[in-house]
Amino acid sequence: MPGFMCETKQFPKSQMYFSNNVKKYSSHRKTHPHISHHVHHDIYCxxxxxxxxxxxxxxxALVPRSNFPAMGVVCxxxxxxxxxxxxxxVRKQIRKLEEWLYxxxxxxxxxxxxxxxxxxxxNKYQRLPQMPGPQKAEFGVVVINGKLLVMGGYLVDEGTGCVSPAVYEYHSCLNRxxxxxxxxxxxxxxxCTEVNGLVxxxxxxxxxxxxxxSAEVYNPEKNEWILIESLRRPRWGCFAYEFKGKVYIMGGRSSFTIGNSRxxxxxxxxxxxxxxxxxxxxMVTTHAVLGNKLFCMEWKNQRKLAIFDSDDCLWKTVPVPVTGSSRIRFxxxxxxxxxxLFSMEEEPGYRTLMYDPNAAPGLEWQTSAIKPSGSCLCSVTIKA
Incomplete structure (x- = not known):
């Protein structure tokens, strides 16, 4: 199968996957020589x-974001x-950026x-078009320049696992x-993470x-991946984030540590x-970065936020209010x-919890009307 490297191996099934049978798009479409003059002329209009x-x-740039796909087909x-x-x-300069959750x-x-x-x-706007390619799991997700990148992962096909190097980009403004x-x-x-315009x-x-x-970096300007210096030890099940222009890798396991790595x-x-x-x-199950703080939820304690402040290099924990079942994962x-805090499990009556790190003491926790239609497996914010 083109684009995939395969070996007969049984993989565990994952909740996090796509299933689709749509046509692949290519960022390198050939232009017919008879229309090249017309395209050249359009550039100067x-x-x-x-x-x-x-x-x-x-x-x-003043047009509401929901109209961008229609604008994209005008010319x-x-x-x-x-x-x-x-x-x-330009949208940022005129203060028209809109935050949408994907x-x-x-x-x-x-x-x-x-x-x-x-x-x-x-408010729920739409479902995204299905991603090209076969059903995948354990892929990476990054937002860069207002676009969503989905990278790698493995596909499961009748017990045979095929690991993918494929990368797909969803353009939020054009909906494709x-x-x-x-x-x-x-x-x-x-x-995976984005740092200074690179992935x-x-x-x-x-x-x-x-x-x-191994480690590698993607330059969106060149549409090119380049291998960089490898880690000192193999590592998997980990996550990446950015602080002050550097890449931080945390959590997961290593071949040279017993159990999970600190x-x-x-x-x-x-x-x-x-x-x-x-x-x-x-054993971090989910993480997010707000300002100079890293927020983590550890598997062993789903009722406390672990917060790392990069300014003083210290951790603290904050209790999470119990709402609905105590078995909810976030x-x-x-x-x-x-x-x-979105629920990863179907839980009738659960309302999304919202934590404001800048609120007055005692007022940090509220509830929010923002809620996916089902169990949340992953969430990213795109400003455009």
Whole structure:
């Protein structure tokens, strides 16, 4: 199967997967020579007739986000502008950025999953188009430049596991998926994050289920993955986050530790090197970064938030209010600089908990109307 590296191996089934049979899109479509002159001519057409482009850009940036897909089919110039970083920059300058939550939600009776979009007050806008490619699990998810990247993972097909290096990008403004360049290493159950406009993928499991120490970085401007210095030891089941321009890897397991690892691997893009400290959380089920603080939920204690402050390098714990069943497991979401606790289990009557780290003491916890249509498997915030 093109794009996948396969080996006969039994994998455990995961809740986190896509199931679809839609046509693949390509970011490298060929242009017919007979229409190349027309495309060249379009590039020099103004965005709006009789208006300078800088004024036209401000006009287009004022349009509500829900209308972006319709704008993208008006003409090549509008579509090109909407896809550019310049569009996000203009929206930010005129204070028109909108935060939307993209949640990977389990379908009823465990028959797959889908991405759905909610706004800051809980209105559900739509389901995303199904991602191209076969059913996958244990993939990585990163947001960069207002776009959602889904990377790697393994597919399960009648007991045979195939590990994927494939990368797909969902453009939130145009409501469509495209295929990007493959990773150098097919991997699943790995750590990934965005730092300074680049995407890092670290560790995980490889084609034969072996644990990996390799790491690589993706440059969206070049649509290119490059291998970087490997970790000092293989690591999987971990997660990545960014602090002050560096990549931090925490949690998960290592081939050279007994049980779960407390080591934190830190990559400095300026020196292109790794170092390590021993001050991490273990068995982390979900995490989020707000400002200079890292929020974690550990498997052993689902009723306390573990909060790491990067300024003083100290951990503290905050009790989570008991609502509904005490068996509820959580996934984090972020909206308006507040932390959302979505339920990973079907629980009638459960209301989303919201934690405001900037609220007055005693008022940090509230409930929110924002709630996916089913069990939340993953959540990201995209500003556009």
């Amino acid at each position: 103004p965005l709006l007739s009789d208006l300078p482009d800088d004024v036209a850009k401000n006009c287009l 090549k110039q509008w579509r090109s502008f909407i896809q550019s970083k310049d569009f996000i920059t 949640t990977l939600t389990a379908d009823t009776k465990g028959k797959g999953s889908h991405w759905e979009v909610l706004d800051c007050v809980g 998926w495209i295929m990007l360049s493959n990773m150098n290493v097919a991997r699943y159950d790995f750590a 890092y993928a670290v560790g995980g499991h490889g084609v034969g289920g072996e644990s990996l120490s 080591f934190v691997d830190i990559y400095d893009p300026e020196t292109h090197s790794w170092c390590e400290v021993k001050n991490g959380c273990v 996934q984090f979401g972020i909206i308006d600089e507040k932390l959302l």
